[in-house]
Amino acid sequence: MNEAIPLRLLADVTEALKAGRSWEGSLQRLAELLVERLADWCVIDLLDEQGGARRVVVAQKHSGLTMGESSRLLPPWPPDSAAPLAQALRRGTAVLIPAVPAPEQATDPLERAQWELLARLGADTAIAAPLAVGGHPIGVIIVARAEGSRPFTEAQVPLIESMAHQGALVVDNARLYDQQHEIAAYLQRSLLPDSLPAVPPLRLVARYTPALTHAEVGGDWYDAIVLADGTVAFTVGDVVGHDVRATARMSQLRHMLRALLLDRPGPPDDALRRLDQALENLHEPTTTATLILGVAHPPTSAAPSLTWANAGHPPPLLIPAHGEPRFLTGGHGVPIGVDIGVPQEAAARTSHNGGSMFLLYTDGLIERRGEDLSTGMERLRRAAARLHRLAPDRLLDELVERVAPAGDDDVALLALCHAAGSLG
Structure with missing residues (x-):
């Protein structure tokens, strides 16, 4: 996999996220760009108002969105969960998974669900990065490379973290826009x-x-x-x-x-x-x-x-x-x-x-x-x-x-x- 593309990828992601899509469309395009240029799989989960998480995008290099995985409500997790999503949220920074463990090693439902997904995707290494705005987490993006691809290392962590930061801004701005539009429409109707x-x-x-x-x-x-x-x-x-x-x-x-x-x-x-x-x-x-x-x-x-x-x-x-x-x-x-x-x-x-x-x-x-x-x-x-x-x-x-x-x-x-x- 070509590793000499970060600057070009950053530029393309920036342009894609400025294209005026809905936040769902923007996150889908972000995932597509990551699997085109950097990863074999990309998973994006967003937090809901109750503190739970829902899967909104699963993209694969050759087949796009994986049916049956998007819009899925994820299991709850304890504060010390070792699940990639929980680790990224707890630390507030991107986390490298240098070797995806077997699902049997999991100690809570979310950890097991995430190791099972990565195993099903054939993932060998992964990086989980929090989607956060102003220090407030709103979700997690996980990219994975399958066995046979060059493994992810600490060298790719800052790049994925930057991608996640841009994706978080898109979601946050879109949610704010939706709230403003709803208030504006209510005012007009009133x-x-x-x-x-x-x-x-x-x-x-x-x-x-x-x-x-x-x-x-x-x-x-x-x-x-x-x-x-x-x-x-x-x-x-x-x-x-x-x-x-x-x-x-x-x-x-x-x-x-x-x-x-x-x-x-x-x-x-x-x-x-x-x-x-x-x-x-x-x-x-x-x-x-x-x-x-x-x-x-x-x-x-x-x-x-x-x-x-x-x-x-x-x-x-x-x-x-x-x-x-x-x-x-x-x-x-x-x-x-x-x-x-x-x-x-x-x-x-x-x-x-x-x-x-x-x-x-x-x-x-x-x-x-x-x-x-x-x-x-x-x-x-x-x-x-x-x-x-x-x-x-x-x-x-x-x-x-x-x-x-x-x-x-x-x-x-x-x-x-x-x-x-x-x-x-």
Whole structure:
């Protein structure tokens, strides 16, 4: 086995661990590199919150992951266990196993399990190195060489220790990222309405999916309220930015719009003009948002209708009970917070028909890098045409699953439906 590769191996491992994989994928790639360049086998075990250990990777030079060994919960061990994992954790440094003993020499369940594994792998020598961050152990990496390969010696111990240190940083950063992403998603969801009003036969259905590619919260939102005259005002919007500031501004805009609608119900274009003016008066020059505000009159009213105003947002999609889905134009204006002097078009209007759906969404549903937005819109329209017979809840779930990119951006959807279908 070529021993003149440590520097190249270190460089390759560093690049592989920076490649943006999940922590599982990063550890798998680390194990693959070690068995390609330095060892015949590589085993990686991680500690759980209860102090136990679970095997997450077993890689072999010629056959990759060994089925039946990964995701295995390891036996407990006493403080003085001679098992390679226990030795590495206890000492806090890499440990050379110059000769793998027979399993019969083991004195505890973990030691026996580890000697049995190494014997089954045909290992002759091994090195166990702790995965630790800031002095806190999170697991152990074990590399082994089989009989017939050049035995491991103390000369390889510092290199394996360095590999383990880099692997530990990847796992620790990934776990921290997961925690931050979970908190961010919880914060975002907590600022959205707990429930949506129902004015039979009208029904509102919504979905929110946070982005998977960053830990920051975003500015996508949906909302709906019933006004004093019985009309239903509903909106979907997107504040520019992906950080806590964008989320705070989203919450501010959502509640300002609610207050304006409750104070003085009227056409949605008028409400958007007043919202823009309120931001101007509050000196919020850096708040920019796109949104659609719709107002639906109950079908029992004298003149049942749906009106909407669009402040720079992707157009609503009408999914009729019969016929092809189509995007609705009209009611256009510039995004909120851009230029209060630019006039907003009068609200657009359509009449109610049972059995169809009026869908609002944020651009995270249709936007993909390097692709024209019209391509994403057409993808949404075709998916809606295929799925239009599904129940509203299922339809929205399927649209998110089939149309949205792979978690590149937040996605918010809000559909105004009829109890027997929807409107159109």
